[in-house]
Amino acid sequence: MATNEEVKEKKLTAKDFASDQDVRWCPGCGDYSILAQVQRTFPEIINKDVEKIVWISGIGCSSRFPYYMNTYGFHGIHGRAPAIATGVKVANPDLDVWVATGDGDLLSIGGNHFIHACRKNIDLKILLFNNRIYGLTKGQYSPTSEKGKITKTTPFGSIDYPFNPVSLAIGADATFVARTIDRSPKHLQEMIRRAGEHKGLAFIEIFQNCNIFNDGAFSLLTEKDTKDDSVLVLEHGKPMIFGKDSDKGIKLDGVKPITVDLASGSYSKDDLLVHDEFSDEPILAMILAHMTDHPSLPTPVGVFRQIKRETYDGGIRDQINLVTEKRGKGDLAKMLYGANTWEVN
Amino acid sequence: MDEVKEKKVEKLADVTVRFAGDSGDGMQLTGTQFSDTTAWVGNDLSTLPDYPAEIRAPAGTLYGVSGFQLHFSSLDVNTPGDVPDVLVAMNPAALKKNLPELNPNGTIIVNTDSFDPKNLKLARYESNPLEDNTLDGYHVYKVPISSLTSNALEGSPLSVKEVARCKNFFALGMMYWLYNRPLEKTQEWVKKKFVKNKDIVDANLKALQAGFNFGEITEIFTTRYIVEPAQLPKGKYRNISGNEALSLGFLSASVKSKLPLFLGSYPITPASEILQYLSSYKNFGVKTVQAEDEIAGVSSAIGAAFAGNLALTTTSGPGMALKTEAIGLAVMTELPIVIVDVQRGGPSTGLPTKTEQADLLQAVYGRNGEAPVAVLAACTPTDCFYQAIEASRIALKYMTPVILLTDGYIANGSEPWKIPDIDELPDISVSFRTEIEGFYPYLRNENLARPWAIPGTPGLEHRIGGLEKADITGNVSYDPDNHNKMINIRNNKIKNIANDIPDLKVDGDETGDLLVLGWGGTYGTLKDAVKRARAAGYKVSQAHLRYINPLPKNTGDVLKKYDKILIPEINLGQLAKLIKSEFLIEVEQFNLVRGLPLKSKDILGKITELLGGNNGN
Numbered sequence: 001m002a003t004n005e006e007v008k009e010k011k012l013t014a015k016d017f018a019s020d021q022d023v024r025w026c027p028g029c030g031d032y033s034i035l036a037q038v039q040r041t042f043p044e045i046i047n048k049d050v051e052k053i054v055w056i057s058g059i060g061c062s063s064r065f066p067y068y069m070n071t072y073g074f075h076g077i078h079g080r081a082p083a084i085a086t087g088v089k090v091a092n093p094d095l096d097v098w099v100a101t102g103d104g105d106l107l108s109i110g111g112n113h114f115i116h117a118c119r120k121n122i123d124l125k126i127l128l129f130n131n132r133i134y135g136l137t138k139g140q141y142s143p144t145s146e147k148g149k150i151t152k153t154t155p156f157g158s159i160d161y162p163f164n165p166v167s168l169a170i171g172a173d174a175t176f177v178a179r180t181i182d183r184s185p186k187h188l189q190e191m192i193r194r195a196g197e198h199k200g201l202a203f204i205e206i207f208q209n210c211n212i213f214n215d216g217a218f219s220l221l222t223e224k225d226t227k228d229d230s231v232l233v234l235e236h237g238k239p240m241i242f243g244k245d246s247d248k249g250i251k252l253d254g255v256k257p258i259t260v261d262l263a264s265g266s267y268s269k270d271d272l273l274v275h276d277e278f279s280d281e282p283i284l285a286m287i288l289a290h291m292t293d294h295p296s297l298p299t300p301v302g303v304f305r306q307i308k309r310e311t312y313d314g315g316i317r318d319q320i321n322l323v324t325e326k327r328g329k330g331d332l333a334k335m336l337y338g339a340n341t342w343e344v345n
Numbered sequence: 346m347d348e349v350k351e352k353k354v355e356k357l358a359d360v361t362v363r364f365a366g367d368s369g370d371g372m373q374l375t376g377t378q379f380s381d382t383t384a385w386v387g388n389d390l391s392t393l394p395d396y397p398a399e400i401r402a403p404a405g406t407l408y409g410v411s412g413f414q415l416h417f418s419s420l421d422v423n424t425p426g427d428v429p430d431v432l433v434a435m436n437p438a439a440l441k442k443n444l445p446e447l448n449p450n451g452t453i454i455v456n457t458d459s460f461d462p463k464n465l466k467l468a469r470y471e472s473n474p475l476e477d478n479t480l481d482g483y484h485v486y487k488v489p490i491s492s493l494t495s496n497a498l499e500g501s502p503l504s505v506k507e508v509a510r511c512k513n514f515f516a517l518g519m520m521y522w523l524y525n526r527p528l529e530k531t532q533e534w535v536k537k538k539f540v541k542n543k544d545i546v547d548a549n550l551k552a553l554q555a556g557f558n559f560g561e562i563t564e565i566f567t568t569r570y571i572v573e574p575a576q577l578p579k580g581k582y583r584n585i586s587g588n589e590a591l592s593l594g595f596l597s598a599s600v601k602s603k604l605p606l607f608l609g610s611y612p613i614t615p616a617s618e619i620l621q622y623l624s625s626y627k628n629f630g631v632k633t634v635q636a637e638d639e640i641a642g643v644s645s646a647i648g649a650a651f652a653g654n655l656a657l658t659t660t661s662g663p664g665m666a667l668k669t670e671a672i673g674l675a676v677m678t679e680l681p682i683v684i685v686d687v688q689r690g691g692p693s694t695g696l697p698t699k700t701e702q703a704d705l706l707q708a709v710y711g712r713n714g715e716a717p718v719a720v721l722a723a724c725t726p727t728d729c730f731y732q733a734i735e736a737s738r739i740a741l742k743y744m745t746p747v748i749l750l751t752d753g754y755i756a757n758g759s760e761p762w763k764i765p766d767i768d769e770l771p772d773i774s775v776s777f778r779t780e781i782e783g784f785y786p787y788l789r790n791e792n793l794a795r796p797w798a799i800p801g802t803p804g805l806e807h808r809i810g811g812l813e814k815a816d817i818t819g820n821v822s823y824d825p826d827n828h829n830k831m832i833n834i835r836n837n838k839i840k841n842i843a844n845d846i847p848d849l850k851v852d853g854d855e856t857g858d859l860l861v862l863g864w865g866g867t868y869g870t871l872k873d874a875v876k877r878a879r880a881a882g883y884k885v886s887q888a889h890l891r892y893i894n895p896l897p898k899n900t901g902d903v904l905k906k907y908d909k910i911l912i913p914e915i916n917l918g919q920l921a922k923l924i925k926s927e928f929l930i931e932v933e934q935f936n937l938v939r940g941l942p943l944k945s946k947d948i949l950g951k952i953t954e955l956l957g958g959n960n961g962n
Binding site: 019021049050051052053054056057059066067069070071072073074075076077080083084085086087088089090091092094095112113116316319320323324326327328329330332333335336337338340341342343344345 | 580600607629644648764765799803810
């Protein structure tokens with residue numbers, strides 16, 4: 001262990017964020033890539049000292065994440081990571097609080113905490129490792145599993161509809177909503193960087209492959225021969241073009257997005273929808289969110305929405321300052337005496 | 346104008362009054378105002394608000410009746426009174442519901458205007474009790490309170506409905522006259538409370554004064570009563586409820602620990618007031634999070650404790666059940682949080698506005714695995730202040746969750762409080778770990794407490810969580826021997842707290858025929874009963890537990906010195922079960938679970954039954 005002096009002089013690299021614990025995810029798990037991209041990105045985006053970073057998690061494979069980061073970390077209980085993180089951030093707003101969570105943890109048992117963290121715009125960065133399956137309990141379907149999925153608890157196919165996490169976050173008014181894929185390291189790094197720079201609740205859905213219980217869940221979006229035609233990379237201010245030869249685009253027909261063929265000559269770039277990350281209205285982001293897993297539309301990745309709004313923790317701090325300014329710093333003796341006292345002699 | 350007859354003045358030592366009316370009649374307000382004024386004139390007092398869970402149950406019905414009982418005296422007061430001497434009944438339902446409890450020679454003041462056929466029917470009266478023989482033997486004062494109020498407010502710009510609502514101030518004014526109390530404190534309160542609506546201020550003040558004047562000029566009242574100030578210890582006093590005392594206790598703990606106070610909570614009866622009070626202490630830097638649910642309340646407190654705040658969550662029984670898993674997490678991560686359970690009637694939603702003591706075993710044992718926590722209980726409204734500080738002290742010193750039990754009765758009830766000198770409150774400050782050399786998250790000091798190394802401290806980055814921890818390093822460990830060791834360390838840490846808490850005190854002789862052992866909000870009742878039994882010659886003493894886990898070190902020794910132990914509780918014998926299993930002794934029980942405080946006459950009856958004629962008479 002380093003001394004106090006050594007710590008002060010440290011200059012950060014990816015290695016500094018790796019803890020001394022052996023990583024115990026299954027070989028080939030998408031979580032390794034997420035951990036690597038976080039460790040690679042953090043030295044660039046963390047303008048603060050490493051001791052100001054806190055990773056909080058719930059329960060599940062993804063929630064082992066804090067053990068592998070050489071920062072302060074808290075492995076909580078199932079679903080409650082956003083609530084624990086809220087306490088940390090409100091108690092000390094100087095900390096950078098990150099949450100590592102999975103689709104069962106965040107959207108099933110922790111769904112309530114998630115939507116309220118979004119609504120309150122607590123300055124937390126939530127990374128959802130979405131593999132559409134329960135891994136740690138060995139293969140039951142999750143709230144993001146596609147309808148009809150056959151798993152150990154749905155031997156005849158699941159009958160419930162999945163959550164669309166991006167749509168849920170936008171619906172709950174999260175101020176930063178993005179999506180990326182474990183197999184796209186550069187894009188994943190970019191999304192982590194953008195989330196880290198955002199002031200307010202940042203949510204990233206990361207499509208993550210569970211090679212044991214749900215292998216290939218995102219292969220359409222990750223395999224060489226299909227990904228270009230299946231993924232739409234969102235970029236602010238740019239028309240929505242995709243396809244191996246950049247020959248397809250997204251156009252709005254009323255409020256319905258459709259795929260158009262740019263090669264046919266009937267449509268040009270000027271006909272296409274242009275992405276606006278910063279729109280005050282959530283409409284465009286919501287339309288894009290619902291392009292997910294659509295039979296005739298590509299699945300978007302990138303930043304769906306980023307807006308500015310006062311944070312919850314900032315609001316608490318401001319209110320304390322305002323009331324203190326107005327009433328003066330609290331005087332305990334005065335407070336105990338209250339309004340109506342009498343003297344017994 | 347008729348000449349006003351000179352009224353008789355009679356001195357009383359002790360009075361118990363109950364105000365009762367519809368839940369929309371403002372009986373809680375009337376009772377609180379009467380209490381505050383009564384405290385201010387120097388009487389000792391104890392109160393018992395008793396209201397339905399419905400905010401505005403249908404007017405006139407029996408289940409809509411809201412009551413407020415107040416016992417005040419020139420002597421020492423321990424209970425809100427077993428039996429009211431005076432009942433103020435604003436409608437027939439209030440009369441019907443409360444009459445059975447009234448002293449048989451008691452006084453009844455009724456609002457005659459409300460005794461119309463509709464209200465009589467709603468109260469299930471076959472005939473008008475003011476006209477038949479129902480009230481024979483009582484001193485009945487029939488006052489048309491509603492019409493006197495509207496007469497007094499003639500010309501007021503308020504609507505008929507709003508004018509009718511002022512009748513509680515008329516009743517209050519009348520009671521102030523009858524018991525010779527000044528209007529001043531209530532007048533100040535009205536002006537402040539309704540500062541935004543001058544018409545309402547005027548109307549309420551007029552109604553109050555009219556009620557007072559009515560007492561003076563009416564021929565109905567021939568006697569006026571005086572209750573002289575009580576001989577309380579010297580000092581500055583205020584009247585305070587348990588919930589407010591508790592809130593101020595935590596505020597003091599924050600000042601005395603030099604740590605910011607954090608409260609994560611979800612509104613629940615009867616604990617919501619604590620969240621309300623603490624939310625208003627912003628200029629002390631208090632941070633309150635009204636969480637999305639009970640689980641988020643405690644979880645955010647755990648996060649805040651991890652980050653170095655004095656962290657707190659407040660709730661009642663159903664919320665306690667929801668917080669269970671997270672409290673286990675605080676046990677495993679050894680973080681200092683205080684969980685306040687203001688107990689109410691259970692199980693399930695139970696009796697939300699009523700009192701009970703049935704969460705004791707839940708507090709002591711209600712978690713998965715071996716998950717010991719310290720459990721404290723407050724015994725009076727003012728004790729809530731001191732136990733809040735004590736719970737904080739233990740949590741911080743031992744790095745452990747602490748459960749503080751109060752109950753609906755002491756939370757809502759009020760009594761005069763001798764305000765302490767803040768310099769005499771204990772210093773409970775702690776130091777965070779900053780030294781890097783030799784740091785491990787699960788090192789232990791002489792109290793078996795682990796270091797508190799908060800995020801933001803350079804070089805002490807570490808990970809904690811709900812998985813079993815390796816001794817010292819705090820790394821995840823599935824080692825069988827380590828698990829056994831950690832289970833024992835956590836258990837011993839809590840057991841050792843017994844060396845750091847006061848001995849169990851006995852009130853009365855140190856040996857005898859019977860010891861009445863209680864805990865929590867029954868303190869005043871048991872004190873009263875034991876006092877009466879001793880006066881009757883019985884060799885009985887009282888001891889009251891403010892620490893449940895661990896128990897005071899001398900508990901076993903104290904119990905041995907009496908032939909019999911009686912444990913009265915508002916549950917089916919939860920402390921009795923603990924005491925029996927801990928000390929392998931027989932105990933006598935008194936259990937009555939009506940959602941109301943025990944009555945001292947019932948305890949006295951039980952004492953008499955146990956000791957037979959063994960009082961030397």
